[in-house]
Amino acid sequence: MRKPRDNGYGIGEICLHWLMAGLVLGLVVLGFAMRRRGIDPALQFSLYQWHKSFGLIALALAGLxxxxxxxxxxxxxxxxLGVVERRASTATHLLLGFLCLVVxxxxxxxxxxxxxxxxxxLFNLVVIPPLPMARSAGAEAFWSWVHATTAYTLLALAALHSAAALFHHFVRRDGVLMRMLGRRTIDPVDTPANEGSKR
Incomplete structure (x- = not known):
């Protein structure tokens, strides 16, 4: 595994991050909407196709x-960050990346x-071939469970990730969130201790 670099996120990585975040949130909303009871069958079919289309886009972006x-x-x-925080940050990012592929x-x-x-x-343009898997009610039920379970896990982890970023920004004020908004450097927090060290 390559050594982590410390030069901050590039504009491409930032755009990819927020695009993936928007896709995940949108797919969750679509997932709930398309499974509502009493929904018009034609609308439900369209929502399923939109869900699958955007899901494939999310898969391609996760691969990228x-x-x-x-x-x-x-x-x-x-x-x-402390040792525990660094390990938790690394584990969270790796797990998020893994789930973005698995879901x-x-x-x-x-x-x-x-x-x-x-x-x-795919957006009513081309037909995406199925994976080489046998069709059966049991297999469909199993993969539906995997899809739902990993999707909810991804959503919960993304919420935790967002809460941690907001905590760092508003409570710790250490610039962690600003790195994903295009700021490459992190200035020291102007605390009384830091002020004293400057004198």
Whole structure:
């Protein structure tokens, strides 16, 4: 594994991060909307197709993110963090990246194993072939469970990740959040101790 780099996030990484965040949130909303009771069948079909289309986009972006990690290395945790915080930050980022791959892959597996045999249309432009998996009610149920469980885990972890970033920004005031908003350097917090050290 390559040594983490400490030169901050590039504009591409920042855009990819927020695009993935928006996609995850949007897919969760779509997931709830398309499973409402009493929904119009035609609308439900469209929502399912939109969910699958954006899910495939999320999968492609997650793959791109992993490629960038392997090519350029991960950005090192922000300075000023303790050993436990650094390990927790690294573990959280790795788990988020892993789940961003697993969730859409499991969704693709659901579409590939369902006995309904409904094709997946990528934004009504092309048909996405199913994965080479046998179709059965048991397989569909299993992959549906995997998809839902990992999606909820991803959502919970993303919420924890967001809460930690806000805690660092508003309570610790150490600039962790600002790194993902394009600021490469982190200034020391102007605390009484720091003020005294400047004299």
């Amino acid at each position: 993110r992993v490629f960038l990690w392997l090519a350029a290395g991960r950005v090192a945790p922000a300075p000023g 859409p892959l499991a969704g693709w597996a659901v579409a590939s194993t369902t006995t309904l045999n409904i094709p997946t249309f």
